[in-house]
Amino acid sequence: MDERGLGPVVGLGTWNTFGGDARTAAAVVDAALDAGTTLFDSSPMYGAAERSLGAALGGRRAGATVATKIWATSVGEGRAQLERQFASYGGRVDIEQVHNLVAWRDHLDWLTEERDAGRIGRLGVTHWQPAAFGELELALRTGRFQTVQVPLNPLEREGEQRLLPLAAELGIAVIVMRPLGSGRLLRRPSPPAALAPLAPYGVQTWPQALLKWALSDSRVDAVIPATRRSAHAAENARAGEPPWLDAEARRLVERLAADAAR
Numbered sequence: 001m002d003e004r005g006l007g008p009v010v011g012l013g014t015w016n017t018f019g020g021d022a023r024t025a026a027a028v029v030d031a032a033l034d035a036g037t038t039l040f041d042s043s044p045m046y047g048a049a050e051r052s053l054g055a056a057l058g059g060r061r062a063g064a065t066v067a068t069k070i071w072a073t074s075v076g077e078g079r080a081q082l083e084r085q086f087a088s089y090g091g092r093v094d095i096e097q098v099h100n101l102v103a104w105r106d107h108l109d110w111l112t113e114e115r116d117a118g119r120i121g122r123l124g125v126t127h128w129q130p131a132a133f134g135e136l137e138l139a140l141r142t143g144r145f146q147t148v149q150v151p152l153n154p155l156e157r158e159g160e161q162r163l164l165p166l167a168a169e170l171g172i173a174v175i176v177m178r179p180l181g182s183g184r185l186l187r188r189p190s191p192p193a194a195l196a197p198l199a200p201y202g203v204q205t206w207p208q209a210l211l212k213w214a215l216s217d218s219r220v221d222a223v224i225p226a227t228r229r230s231a232h233a234a235e236n237a238r239a240g241e242p243p244w245l246d247a248e249a250r251r252l253v254e255r256l257a258a259d260a261a262r
Helices: 024-032 048-061 075-088 104-116 128-142 158-170 181-186 192-201 206-215 230-240 247-260
Strands: 039-041 065-070 093-098 120-126 147-151 173-177
Touching: 024 048, 024 230, 048 065, 048 075, 065 075, 065 120, 075 093, 075 104, 093 104, 093 147, 093 206, 104 120, 120 173, 128 147, 128 158, 128 230, 147 158, 158 173, 158 181, 181 206, 192 206, 192 247, 206 230, 206 247
Parallel strands: 039 065, 065 093, 093 120, 120 147, 147 173
Antiparallel strands: none
8 A cells, every 4th residue: 555545456347337237246356356456446327236236246346446426416426425425335435436527516515514523534536628627626635535446558648647646746646547558458359479578577468568557657546447257357356466667667558559559
């Protein structure tokens, strides 16, 4: 754990994965937990994924850090979402994030009260769009959020330039969404021969290279790739172990990513 107490770790995202498919959710979550994954991210925006995640964690909930979100235009709707989350996750949410900054000022006070009461661990805020990063900076500068979630991969680096320095300055943990480029970077995966120089870093697959690229930035605490496949969840988890990529190895991944996106 770093001084912010979150990572570096490979978590599991649930966007566009198992939804309400309880059987797939159980298989993927079990594989992730068995491989050492502890962070699981969801949202009311993801349909039935929250409920499926809660059911899949089952008796293993105590060993998981659940990061979910409030995605509501009103406080009443947000409170209702939180109560449903408590029902899914054993009466506690470890990281509660305001999704895409929706009504974040309206939600901040009551979420802070829930955190102070011990039903929420940390408060966070997210956004996927660089055009919203100015507002995200304003939210972080309030000093009332402990985590921020933004996209980061070799082709999406606006957050690296604008938000990672601020997060480091303020002691805010960074959770990376879209570390695999929403699948774009997986369409033409680099062949094993191209990955050979990364073997000393424990990299065996192209997704592992991308995940380790993000985690090798000391300002990043967690990455949350999503998958519907148990084997991929286990493989991805191994990218959360040192040694971390040095500058030269990170540049190699960046060059391979540019080729993969062509």
